[in-house]
Amino acid sequence: MTVTHHPTEATLAAFAAGTLDEGRMLVVAAHLAACPECRRTVRMLEATGGVLLDDLPPVDVGSDALARAMAEIDGGGRDAGLSARPGRGGEVIPGLSPAHQTLLASYEMGPWRWVGPGVSWRQIETPTLPGGRVFLLKAAGGTALPDHTHTGTELTCVLTGAFRHEHGRYGPGDVDEADDEVDHTPIVEPGGECICLVAMQGRLKLNGLLGKVLQPFVRL
Ligand SMILES: [Zn+2]
Structure with a gap:
């Protein structure tokens, strides 16, 4: 997968800070699953933001479903070695990468x-x-x-x-x-x-x- 169009820095920063609504979180997560470059940027922003935000109460960063899916994708090394988790009722959408399949399976x-x-x-x-x-x-x-x-x-x-x-x-x-x-x-x-x-x-x-x-x- 060669990715050429990335979210803006403002959108990545909002993702890292957890201030996007869940719909936009999900779309950015789908991009991150395919883009090592933006994953690095988000990790860096999270690390920097973490220092500043340490004393603040945690922000609700979307549902558990998204967090679980992202952890699963991380654990599987994104697409490498990740087997697609079918959606509810065993549904698999033809043509999707295992990471994208897993991301949507929670919904x-x-x-x-x-x-x-x-x-x-x-x-x-x-x-x-x-x-x-x-x-x-x-x-x-x-x-x-x-x-x-x-x-x-x-x-x-x-x-x-x-x-x-x-x-x-x-x-x-x-x-x-x-x-x-x-x-x-x-x-x-x-x-x-x-x-x-x-x-x-x-x-x-x-x-x-x-x-x-x-x-x-x-x-x-
Ligand atoms: Zn990107």
Whole structure:
């Protein structure tokens, strides 16, 4: 897995300090599982922050589920020697790395739901963020994802496959951090489907005719 797009330093620092909400923690964790460089940065930030934060009460850093999954991934040396832990009901999502499989295995997930031609999504239930906008997005090769803008930030980590937009190619482990200024149209690379883990703040607004038709049915 060659990772080229990383979270911003501010996001890594917030992860290390435990101040991200659980959805964004999960997306950053998915990146860390694939990126030794950012793991080093986070360890360094945790060590530095630890000195400053020693006297403060501990912060709730998301649910136990995430902490347990991260410990398990650490123990298995990330992908090397880690056997994927299947999700609830023995589910394994095809194409995911063992580390990503293990990370998601701790979470209750809804069924895949149709969003548009070639595109579906499923809700991830994050215990500390009930009803949060954290989901898997799956799109067939060659699909243009619905043109959209949003009122908050959107943090995406590719789990399998790849998409491209004006800022380049995003493959497994790559993170796309978008704010409310961005109006992008990602296109999935032909040849295989792409599954992304997405944490969204604010409201999603789908543009264009398809958006107008779908908006009432897509409660993101
Ligand atoms: Zn990284």
